[in-house]
Amino acid sequence: MAQLRAWLVEDGFADVATHQAQGNVHLTAAVRSVADLTAELDDLVSERAGFPVETVVFAWADLRRVVDDAAELAPPVTGPDVRQQALLMREPAAPAVAAAIERRGTDDVAARVVDRVIHLWVRTGAAGDPLGFGRVGTTLPVNTMRSRTQLEDLVDRWS
Numbered sequence: 001m002a003q004l005r006a007w008l009v010e011d012g013f014a015d016v017a018t019h020q021a022q023g024n025v026h027l028t029a030a031v032r033s034v035a036d037l038t039a040e041l042d043d044l045v046s047e048r049a050g051f052p053v054e055t056v057v058f059a060w061a062d063l064r065r066v067v068d069d070a071a072e073l074a075p076p077v078t079g080p081d082v083r084q085q086a087l088l089m090r091e092p093a094a095p096a097v098a099a100a101i102e103r104r105g106t107d108d109v110a111a112r113v114v115d116r117v118i119h120l121w122v123r124t125g126a127a128g129d130p131l132g133f134g135r136v137g138t139t140l141p142v143n144t145m146r147s148r149t150q151l152e153d154l155v156d157r158w159s
Contacts (some may be wrong), residue, residue: 024150
């Protein structure tokens with residue numbers, strides 16, 4: 001993460017901070033759109049790393065909305081052994097893919113798709129791939145998974 005921070009600072013980004021070893025980066029950029037920033041980061045990190053890198057970028061307000069949605073959505077799977085996660089996508093999943101993922105919910109695993117996020121509730125010990133990510137994985141946009149706790153921590157840390 002130190003190397004990533006250095007690359008971003010060298011390339012002119014301000015307020016660069018990282019958290020945990022998962023690629024969580026906070027920065028200030030002159031770029032006006034998430035799409036432009038995503039393209040700029042992809043190019044920069046790919047060039048410096050020496051291999052293709054595709055980033056998932058959320059503006060701070062959008063990340064805050066993800067955390068708020070996670071708290072406000074009615075959990076379809078409940079209990080003390082349920083963890084909540086969010087699959088953050090580079091772009092929204094195709095509507096048919098999103099609907100298929102939501103329909104595949106079970107008593108142990110369920111999902112709700114909101115824009116570029118698949119909110120997941122997973123009971124500890126749930127086995128296999130009940131939501132069919134293995135079947136639809138090639139049709140999902142570039143993505144990264146974070147727990148609700150991790151997302152709340154990021155928003156609190158960088159607000």
